[in-house]
Amino acid sequence: MEKLVGMVLLAGELLLTCGAEMYRVEETIERMGISAGFAQVESFATPTGLFLSLHTSDGRVYTRVRRIRRSFSNLALISEINAISRSFSSGETTIEDVTTRLKGLKKEGVPHNFLRLLMGGMGAAAFTVLYSGSGIEALIAGIIGLIILLIDNKLEDYPIPNALVAAVGAAVAAGLAKGAALLLTINTNVITLGAVMILAPGVVMTTAIRDMLSGELVSGVTRGAEALSIAVGIATGVAIILSMGGN
Amino acid sequence: MVVQVLAGFVSAVAFAFIYNVPRSEIFRTGILGGLGWLTFSLTKDAGGEVGAMFLGATSVALCSELFARRYKQPVIIFLVPGVIPLVPGGRAYLTMLSFLQHDYNEGVTLLVSTFFLAGAVAAGIIIASSIFRVYSRAKYVRRQL
Incomplete structure (x- = not known):
């Protein structure tokens, strides 16, 4: 028994x-x-x-x-x-x-393999295209996406809150996009946006909605709050970099 | 538009990898990502942005429920990567940008429209899942009789 x-x-x-x-x-x-x-x-x-x-x-x-x-x-x-x-x-x-x-x-935890990073980069590039970025902007977003996934993978091994991990990733993405803009004439907003979209808390968000729907009020609300805190973390990370040194 | 639908496909596949969806289902999640964006772009002019977003999310959620039953997998495996391209991340970003530039009028306008778009996605998922829930409940009750 x-x-x-x-x-x-x-x-x-x-x-x-x-x-x-x-x-x-x-x-x-x-x-x-x-x-x-x-x-x-x-x-x-x-x-x-x-x-x-x-x-x-x-x-x-x-x-x-x-x-x-x-x-x-x-x-x-x-x-x-x-x-x-x-x-x-x-x-x-x-x-x-x-x-x-x-x-x-x-x-098993979350597998940290290279294919996952590569596909994450592809995703960042695809989001840049979805938000009507050009080919070169998509390429840069893809590289940045790969880098921030790598950083977040490393950070997840330490007891750091998810919102902070997202904020660090977003700040790095915004910083790299700004750096790339010094060399090329590109739209940094589309690139940053495409790259940070892969940090979006998709699973938490969707399960929050589905939990609410099936009458699981406690977990619906707590997961909703978790998704919101990660979204705020991403926004904060980008905002800190963007507000440094003007535009 | 073809390029955008393709981008919807790729972004859903990318999320399928990020969340470690079983390999056999990855292509199907990509189809859902493309489907969501296709529905959204086709209905955007006729139904407005919020309505199109609602239809896009509903179509993705309905197909996720169908796929889940057909391939005996949990619904969220299809649903999560499928709706990701529809999440109004761009609008949320512009909202934050406006507030940073002290353009509060524009910021509040964008904030409200972000909420409406996110609400439309949530409503689409809720309605599609409810339809299936009612259906399977009815089937269950019938079997009991």
């Missing part, structure tokens, strides 16, 4: 740390708990903590609390856990198998 409780708790914890919506966390816990043979499963998930109690059919209750201190956005993990919980519910995999797979996933 202890093993089953641990497995369900681990699945919920992993989903929370990689940025899943609350209803998905609670639904997964419920589905896995019921398939594991518990009579009743109650869970309450918030972005910073998870509470769950599992009732057995002979009247015992297992209750666990797990504090979530760190979270990141990794959609592949959500998809993976979704697949694991589906196959467990349909009885295709054993508890041991599920537990080892979950433990393996726990070690």
